[in-house]
Structures are given as structure tokens and as C-alpha cells.
Amino acid sequence: MTSDNIIAEAAAGAIAQSADEGTLDKVVVNNDEFTMTRLRSHLMDSSVDADEHTIVFSMIDGTTSKVLKHKLAEVLRKRAPSGGPAFWVPGMPGNPPEPIVGTIKCLLHKEHGDREWLNSIGLSAQECRKANLRSEFDLQSHMLHRHQQEFSLIETAREREAQEEQREWTRMQMDAMRQTQSASTRRKKE
Numbered sequence: 001m002t003s004d005n006i007i008a009e010a011a012a013g014a015i016a017q018s019a020d021e022g023t024l025d026k027v028v029v030n031n032d033e034f035t036m037t038r039l040r041s042h043l044m045d046s047s048v049d050a051d052e053h054t055i056v057f058s059m060i061d062g063t064t065s066k067v068l069k070h071k072l073a074e075v076l077r078k079r080a081p082s083g084g085p086a087f088w089v090p091g092m093p094g095n096p097p098e099p100i101v102g103t104i105k106c107l108l109h110k111e112h113g114d115r116e117w118l119n120s121i122g123l124s125a126q127e128c129r130k131a132n133l134r135s136e137f138d139l140q141s142h143m144l145h146r147h148q149q150e151f152s153l154i155e156t157a158r159e160r161e162a163q164e165e166q167r168e169w170t171r172m173q174m175d176a177m178r179q180t181q182s183a184s185t186r187r188k189k190e
């Protein structure tokens with residue numbers, strides 16, 4: 001166990017204990033001062049059961065998760081790919097990481113750029129308000145998990161349109177070739 005881990009564990013223990021007691025405003029671990037203020041404000045959140053859970057912040061994307069207090073030390077020992085701690089917990093030095101807010105809309109969002117096209121393939125009644133997806137991968141998995149049937153319809157329609165485009169392009173090529181041929185035939189006759 002590295003000294004970082006020991007500190008994290010000690011902090012987690014001290015924080016959990018003082019939160020239970022509801023007495024201490026500050027705990028000191030290895031000369032680092034861990035303030036209780038943020039912890040308190042999070043525990044005010046009614047979605048968090050203060051006796052059982054605390055909130056941790058992902059250092060990777062700032063998302064929050066509810067963690068059972070007796071699991072907290074274990075969670076705080078996790079490392080991010082950079083080698084630093086993977087989670088920040090209220091009470092640790094510094095501030096919570098800024099959440100990375102995604103801006104990618106679900107394909108079925110009513111303001112999605114493809115809305116008209118979606119309506120045209122029969123999805124006018126299907127709407128989803130999800131608009132904070134963070135990557136193409138997130139979008140893909142959201143579509144697969146939440147809108148499996150709609151997604152398969154979308155994929156099929158996309159494939160069909162791609163094939164039609166391909167056929168149309170081939171037809172234009174053929175037309176162009178025919179025109180060139182008949183032009184050269186005419187020239188030979190002249």
C-alpha cells in the first residue's frame with residue numbers, strides 16, 4: 001500500500017466517522033486538513049442516505065457516484081490511468097473535478113438535426129430528451145440500450161439510402177459513359 005493509499009484510507013475513515021458523529025468540522029490526517037463543509041452540503045441532498053452513503057466524484061469525468069461508507073476506503077484506493085486517485089471525495093484537499101458535460105443529443109431528440117428525416121422514416125412519435133451524451137460511443141450505447149428497435153430501424157433506413165445513392169451514382173456514371181460513346185460515334189460518322 002502506498003502512502004497515498006494510507007492517507008486516502010485514513011481520511012475516508014476519519015470522514016466517515018466524524019460524519020456519523022456529526023460533530024467534527026475538520027479532521028487532520030498527516031498534517032492535511034480535510035474540511036467537512038462540502039461533505040455536509042452533499043449529505044443535505046435527500047437522494048443521499050447520510051448514514052449509509054457518501055458521494056464520490058470521478059477524477060476522470062467529474063461524474064458523481066453514491067458509495068456505501070464502508071466501501072469508501074476501497075473506492076478511494078482506485079487509481080486513474082494517470083496514476084493519481086480515481087475519485088475525489090468531499091473532505092479531501094482541493095475541489096471536486098469539474099464535470100465534463102456532454103452536448104451530443106440522442107438521435108431521437110426533438111431538436112436533432114436529422115429530425116425531419118426521422119419523421120420521414122416513421123419515427124415522428126419517438127422522442128427522447130437526452131442531450132448530454134459525451135461521445136459517439138456514448139451515443140451508440142445509449143441508442144443500443146434505450147432505443148434498440150428505433151436504432152435498428154434507423155440503421156436499416158441508412159443502409160437502404162446508402163444503397164440507393166450508390167445505385168443512383170452508378171446510373172449517372174452509365175449515362176455519362178453512354179453520352180460520351182454516342183458523341184464519339186456521331187463524330188466518326190461525320
Ligand SMILES: [Zn+2]
Nearest residue numbers: 106128130146
Ligand atoms: Zn435517447
